Amino acid sequence: xxxxxxxxxxxxxxxxxxxxxxxxxxxxxxxxxxxxxxxxxxxxxxxxxxxxxxxxxxxxxxxxxxxxxxxxxxxxxxxxxxxxxxxxxxxxxxxxxxxxxxxxxxxxxxxxxxxxxxxxxxxx
Amino acid sequence: xxxxxxxxxxxxxxxxxxxxxxxxxxxxxxxxxxxxxxxxxxxxxxxxxxxxxxxxxxxxxxxxxxxxxxxxxxxxxxxxxxxxxxxxxxxxxxxxxxxxxxxxxxxxxxxxxxxxxxxxxxxxxxxxxxxxxxxxxxxxxxxxxxxxxxxxxxxxxxxxxxxxxxxxxxxxxxxxxxxxxxxxxxxxxxxxxxxxxxxxxxxxxxxxxxxxxxxxxxxxxxxxxxxxxxxxxxxxxxxxxxxxxxxxxxxxxxxxxxxxxxxxxxxxxxxxxxxxxxxxxxxxxxxxxxxxxxxxxxxxxxxxxxxxxxxxxxx
Numbered sequence: 001x002x003x004x005x006x007x008x009x010x011x012x013x014x015x016x017x018x019x020x021x022x023x024x025x026x027x028x029x030x031x032x033x034x035x036x037x038x039x040x041x042x043x044x045x046x047x048x049x050x051x052x053x054x055x056x057x058x059x060x061x062x063x064x065x066x067x068x069x070x071x072x073x074x075x076x077x078x079x080x081x082x083x084x085x086x087x088x089x090x091x092x093x094x095x096x097x098x099x100x101x102x103x104x105x106x107x108x109x110x111x112x113x114x115x116x117x118x119x120x121x122x123x124x
Numbered sequence: 125x126x127x128x129x130x131x132x133x134x135x136x137x138x139x140x141x142x143x144x145x146x147x148x149x150x151x152x153x154x155x156x157x158x159x160x161x162x163x164x165x166x167x168x169x170x171x172x173x174x175x176x177x178x179x180x181x182x183x184x185x186x187x188x189x190x191x192x193x194x195x196x197x198x199x200x201x202x203x204x205x206x207x208x209x210x211x212x213x214x215x216x217x218x219x220x221x222x223x224x225x226x227x228x229x230x231x232x233x234x235x236x237x238x239x240x241x242x243x244x245x246x247x248x249x250x251x252x253x254x255x256x257x258x259x260x261x262x263x264x265x266x267x268x269x270x271x272x273x274x275x276x277x278x279x280x281x282x283x284x285x286x287x288x289x290x291x292x293x294x295x296x297x298x299x300x301x302x303x304x305x306x307x308x309x310x311x312x313x314x315x316x317x318x319x320x321x322x323x324x325x326x327x328x329x330x331x332x333x334x335x336x337x338x339x340x341x342x343x344x345x346x347x348x349x350x351x352x353x354x355x356x357x358x359x360x361x362x363x364x365x366x367x368x369x370x371x372x373x374x375x376x377x378x379x380x381x382x383x384x385x386x387x388x389x390x391x392x393x394x395x396x397x398x399x400x401x402x403x404x405x406x407x408x409x410x411x412x413x414x415x416x417x418x419x420x421x422x423x424x425x426x427x428x429x430x431x432x433x434x435x436x437x438x439x
Contacts, residue, residue: 005240005260008276013269013309021273041215041238048217048276114249117242117264117271121296124268 001115003057004089007049009115011101011108014123022053023108024100025060035090042086043076054088061092167327173293178224178245187225187251196283199360200228203281203321204235206349206364206374216278219313220259221266221322222285226252229259232281240277242266244288267302269309276313279320286324286363290331303335307342307365314367320344322363332361339365352378407432 011020051071058067066084075081099108099115106123109116168177178186186192209216215236220229223241225248232239239259243249249261264271267289289306290299310320326332332348339346344365352358353376364373410432417424 001260001262004238005262008240008272008313009262010271010273013271038215044214045217050273112250112253114246114253114261114263117262117268118244119265119268121294124296 001094001110001113002090003054003061003092003094004045004049006057006094006099007053007089009099009117011099011104011106013117013119014101014104014106017101017103020101020103022050022056022102024102025057025094025097026100027060027094027097029094029096030061031093031095033091033093035086037083037086039076039079039082039086042082042089045089046075049089054085058088061088063088063092167325169288169291173291174288175244175246178248180247180250183225183245183247183251186248187227187255193227196227197231199283199323200231200281202351202360202377203228203283203323203362204231206321206362207279207281207319208374209279217276219270219272219277219280219310221270221280221282221310222288223252223259223261224248224285226255226257226259226261228281228283229257229261230255233258240272242270266306267297269305270313272309272313274312275315277318278315279318280310280314282320282322282324284323284325286322286335287326287331290327290334300334300338303338304341307339307344311342311344311367316368318367319346320365320367322365324361324363326361335363339363343367345371347373349374349376351376354378 006025009023011017011023055067055069058064093113094110095113097110215238218232218237218239220239220241223229223243229239229241241259241261242264244265246263249263252261289303292299346365349362349364351360414424
């Protein structure tokens with residue numbers, strides 16, 4: 001699971017959860033993959049990303065030095081930052097880990113790079 | 125020495141017993157399969173819930189059967205076409221619902237889109253991971269709702285998955301409720317100009333009505349596009365849903381206009397076109413035959429204006 005997908009996942013399907021975002025990420029095993037850098041795509045993606053979640057993902061992936069805590073203005077001009085953002089979001093693959101709902105504490109495991117978002121009968 | 129031999133003998137016996145047992149087991153399985161094969165081939169959702177139907181064996185079959193692959197790819201390409209994404213060479217973020225082993229995802233990849241897939245079968249997703257598809261895949265139940273934050277995806281496709289939502293696979297399932305939950309959460313996670321295209325196999329018109337009713341309730345506009353409506357085999361249903369502003373539904377393939385033109389072709393001309401030679405006994409044929417005879421060295425009358433002329437009944 002790439003960290004871009006992590007930025008989109010919520011636990012709002014659980015009954016009673018109001019926002020369910022961002023999920024708390026734990027990485028037990030990760031891999032680095034290669035992906036073509038497309039600055040135009042990253043720029044278009046920016047408004048969809050929650051920067052706080054990007055930063056906390058960077059912290060968990062131990063790349064917190066590359067990403068500023070607050071989203072800078074004029075990101076489109078900072079090619080280096082865009083490249084580091086691309087590396088964080090598209091080149092880190094979480095193989096084993098977990099995602100935790102911030103409101104209920106419910107844990108969704110990640111195995112073989114696949115997050116398991118299946119709910120139990122009482123959560124639907 | 126004797127001990128060793130005894131151990132080897134025991135190992136052989138155990139091995140033989142195990143083999144016999146597994147043979148018996150597979151015979152039982154195959155026996156059942158053959159009995160219900162015909163029914164399974166028609167509507168798989170009647171035989172088991174999707175997470176059980178798509179087990180490791182079925183998943184393997186799905187990803188190695190060239191015919192299935194061909195059809196799935198064709199339908200994914202058509203669905204992508206129906207998404208009507210502007211042709212500007214910019215990659216979009218697409219959601220693949222019921223992505224399975226990533227066949228449809230690969231079609232999205234070929235058009236340079238970034239995709240995220242969701243499926244209920246771990247076996248199918250394992251194959252996707254094995255094939256190293258570029259999209260991230262998530263294990264999830266579409267009837268429980270899309271677990272994504274609002275305004276994420278520029279489009280959504282779904283190939284051969286939606287009909288699974290119409291059946292209650294567990295005692296606490298309510299298909300109407302699940303369909304509505306699915307469409308509502310899907311609506312929310314799409315951007316305002318995005319479309320969602322579903323290729324699916326409806327069992328009957330009631331199912332189509334149920335699906336479209338819940339989709340409209342969730343706020344979608346759109347309708348059904350039926351390709352090749354007059355062919356039992358080629359007929360394909362695509363539910364095209366739009367989030368903002370009603371636009372004209374895309375045109376179906378193989379639609380009525382083309383088929384109304386009946387081509388009256390004389391059988392002889394059709395045969396000639398098919399064979400690449402003149403049909404029997406026309407002037408062209410006779411001239412060609414005479415030329416062949418001359419090449420063979422046989423005595424042949426010269427070609428004149430009288431060659432192949434229609435004789436009156438007296439001859």
